[in-house]
Amino acid sequence: MPKKFTAASADKYVLYQRAVQSADQDVDFLIDTYKELRGRKPRHLREDFCGTCLLSSYWVQANKNNTAETYDIDPEPLTWGLKNNIEPLGKKAKRLTQYQEDARNPSRQAPDVRCAQNFSYWVFKKRAEMLDYFIGVQNDLAKDGIFIIDLHGGPESIQELEEETVMTDKSFTYVWDQDAINPITGEARLHIHFRFPDGTELTDAFTYDWRLWGLPELRDLLIDAGFSSANCYWEGTDEDGESGDGVFTQSEVGDACLSYVAYLVATK
Numbered sequence: 001m002p003k004k005f006t007a008a009s010a011d012k013y014v015l016y017q018r019a020v021q022s023a024d025q026d027v028d029f030l031i032d033t034y035k036e037l038r039g040r041k042p043r044h045l046r047e048d049f050c051g052t053c054l055l056s057s058y059w060v061q062a063n064k065n066n067t068a069e070t071y072d073i074d075p076e077p078l079t080w081g082l083k084n085n086i087e088p089l090g091k092k093a094k095r096l097t098q099y100q101e102d103a104r105n106p107s108r109q110a111p112d113v114r115c116a117q118n119f120s121y122w123v124f125k126k127r128a129e130m131l132d133y134f135i136g137v138q139n140d141l142a143k144d145g146i147f148i149i150d151l152h153g154g155p156e157s158i159q160e161l162e163e164e165t166v167m168t169d170k171s172f173t174y175v176w177d178q179d180a181i182n183p184i185t186g187e188a189r190l191h192i193h194f195r196f197p198d199g200t201e202l203t204d205a206f207t208y209d210w211r212l213w214g215l216p217e218l219r220d221l222l223i224d225a226g227f228s229s230a231n232c233y234w235e236g237t238d239e240d241g242e243s244g245d246g247v248f249t250q251s252e253v254g255d256a257c258l259s260y261v262a263y264l265v266a267t268k
């Protein structure tokens with residue numbers, strides 16, 4: 001039986017991790033992409049805007065030689081992640097270190113792979129700020145290091161709308177609320193709500209104040225920051241040609257769909 005959730009008792013980080021993150025798939029993508037580009041396994045990961053460090057917890061479990069350092073300015077998700085994602089790893093937890101610091105701070109150890117997932121780097125709203133972040137990342141990577149970020153786009157991503165996703169076990173509904181979007185500055189106020197079968201709702205469980213960035217302008221910025229390449233990895237489609245198949249491959253041509261998620265992979 002699925003756990004019964006209700007607004008009064010639900011833990012917003014449990015819901016977020018279930019509804020939003022696919023950390024195991026993300027880690028596979030990071031490792032496979034590094035191996036494809038560099039012909040060997042990556043060892044050290046840096047996860048920016050790490051929240052609860054779920055992704056890094058999968059990274060250190062993927063190989064006994066893997067290590068990770070994670071950065072977030074908010075102590076709340078870091079503390080939650082320490083208790084729920086890191087400490088349960090036992091001895092493996094020693095290979096993962098959290099830092100309650102700005103994502104623009106330098107690494108303790110030069111990473112083979114550095115990532116920023118779920119569009120979190122969109123917190124940087126000015127071109128100069130984003131460029132500065134990317135320059136810092138480029139300088140900070142190990143020799144042969146790569147930087148991987150995700151993004152979403154398509155016409156639906158710049159409209160004010162609410163998108164509801166019912167979990168497959170029907171235990172709750174995840175709501176992505178594109179509440180206010182300014183087409184002139186690209187600034188967006190976005191929320192995540194959770195709705196429960198008993199009619200209760202966790203409203204504004206998470207709120208983001210971001211700029212919506214476009215794929216081509218991010219590629220240009222990465223090259224301006226000194227990366228030698230900045231390639232798009234585009235999702236394939238299922239046999240019906242309608243929905244994504246979860247397989248991302250390097251591509252220069254994509255379908256002009258209403259909504260997409262893609263990765264950008266930049267090499268030092």
Ligand SMILES: C[S@@+](CC[C@H](N)C(=O)[O-])C[C@H]1O[C@@H](n2cnc3c(N)ncnc32)[C@H](O)[C@@H]1O
Nearest residue numbers: 049050051071072073074102103117118120123
């Ligand atoms: C959308 S959550 C991302 C959580 C996780 N990375 C994921 O993939 O779902 C964004 C996180 O970025 C953090 N954050 C915002 N500005 C930051 C900054 N300048 N440096 C580090 N972390 C920051 C927030 O505290 C928040 O935990």
